[in-house]
Amino acid sequence: MSYLDTLEPIVRDLIAPAALTTDRQAQYPRAALDALGQAGLLGLISAKEVGGMGAGMAQAAQIVQRIAQDCPSTAMVLTMHYCGTAVIERCGPEATRKAIAAGQHTSTLAWSEIGSRSHFWAPVGTATVEGDAVLLNAAKSMVTSAGQANSYVWTSRPMQGEEGLSIWLVDSQLPGLQVAGPFDGLGLRGNASSPVKANDVRVTLADLLGEDGKGAELSNQVVLPIFTMLIASCSIGMMDGALARATAHITRNRFAESGSSLSDLPTIRAYLARAKIRADQARTLRDDTLAALAAGRPDTMLRVLENKASAAEAALEVTDTAMRICGGAAFRKEAGIERLFRDARAASIMAPTSDVLFDHIGTALCDAAAAEQAN
Structure with a gap:
């Protein structure tokens, strides 16, 4: 099986x-x-x-x-x-x-902070040694499964020095951890996403994941690839769900005066086709990124960055199209389309945001061109 x-x-x-x-x-x-x-x-x-x-x-x-x-x-x-x-x-x-x-x-990630916003690679939260313990202090801006997961994979500034980041395994029920409150947002409403504050939360050196200040390596080699791949896969799944529901609606419902279905309208079929192509483009890039990771290709990191941005932006377009071709019926909660429309909005603003990714990708292309010209 x-x-x-x-x-x-x-x-x-x-x-x-x-x-x-x-x-x-x-x-x-x-x-x-x-x-x-x-x-x-x-x-x-x-x-x-x-x-x-x-x-x-x-x-x-x-x-x-x-x-x-x-x-x-x-x-x-x-x-x-x-x-x-x-x-x-x-x-x-x-x-x-x-x-x-x-x-x-x-478990879950506790990375983004109020001070660093979507720049999760530059935490401002601290880890201060006090005897045999380490005190964590931070204001995490948004943590999925806040107060629900058993543990947080938590980032901080290093215990020693100013450069880099450290990663900790933190029991979510430790004294000093405070969840802001229940989540009441636009989309992804069941994921218990909330700010979490740490006030002198006591952990030990045994809770350090990896080396102090060397968390960037874990972030780039482990977290960033799987995070972008799975966020992209969420977006692809939402597109699949929206397209399936929209297709079922336009083929099932008919005009009383003519007996023709909504799918008999060329304009609606064209909208559906464009949405399907956009979803499949994102899926193809996701699958190529998986292949790049497996083969260790030179373009792997570029693909990792492109993958999340492509799928997130595609999901915005595809779910919007599903709403458009289903008309007023799509606004009904029980249809499920407007929920996917709302949920799809999250990926584009989830760190690293699409705009941050566009900047990183563009910078990488310009740097490569400059290096080629220099040679």
């Missing part, structure tokens, strides 16, 4: 039926996570040596993409869990790795 075969009954019987309530009540998808854990899918990328499935980024992308067709909130929670897991797998304690593999522990 494939990973998607394992997932499908969970989506069909639990995640999809609860999606409307998850959104309407901003309800954290705890039942879905429990089911994913029991099926072994929380440990999808955990190593087999600790009891996990030993799958890779490509399989995680497919799982996230499928869930996002019906409930992007659940897909985002799982995305951040896989991102945190990737770091913990690289340098976290064995007990936590085994708990994740067993479906008994969820």
Whole structure:
């Protein structure tokens, strides 16, 4: 049985039926996570040596993409869990790795800060040594699964020196951690995304993931690739979900006076075609990025940056088109299209934002051209 075969009954019987309530009540998808854990899918990328499935980024992308067709909130929670897991797998304690593999522990990233905004690579939060303990102080601007995940993969400035960043494994229930409150946002309403403050939160040196001040290497080699791949996969899943719902609507509904369907209108078919092409372009780039990562191609990092921006911007266009061709029917909550339309807005502003990525990509192209001219 494939990973998607394992997932499908969970989506069909639990995640999809609860999606409307998850959104309407901003309800954290705890039942879905429990089911994913029991099926072994929380440990999808955990190593087999600790009891996990030993799958890779490509399989995680497919799982996230499928869930996002019906409930992007659940897909985002799982995305951040896989991102945190990737770091913990690289340098976290064995007990936590085994708990994740067993479906008994969820994690998430706590990176963006009020002071650094979307520039998550430059934290202003501190880690100060006090005897045998380390005190963490920070104001994280937005943390998925805030107060819900078992642990945060947390960034700070180094304990020693001014350059670089450090990464910590932080128990989400430690004294001094304060979640701002329930999330009540435009989209992704069930992902419990909220600011989190740390006031003299006591951790130990054993909670340091990697070396002090050397977190940028983990960020670039581990977190950035899987984060961009899975965020892009969320966007692709939302496009798939919106297109499926829109196609069903225009083929099913007919004009009373003529008996023709909405899909008989060439303009509507043309809109649908353009949306499908845009979604498939983003999917193709995502899959090429996976191939680049697997092969260690020279253009890998450029593809990683392009991948998130492309899928995020495509999702804005495709969900907008789905709303347009379905007309007033798309505004009904039960149709699910306007929910995907709202949820799709998140990826473009999630750090690194599309605009930041466009700047990085453009800078890389200009630098390459300048180097070529110099030679």
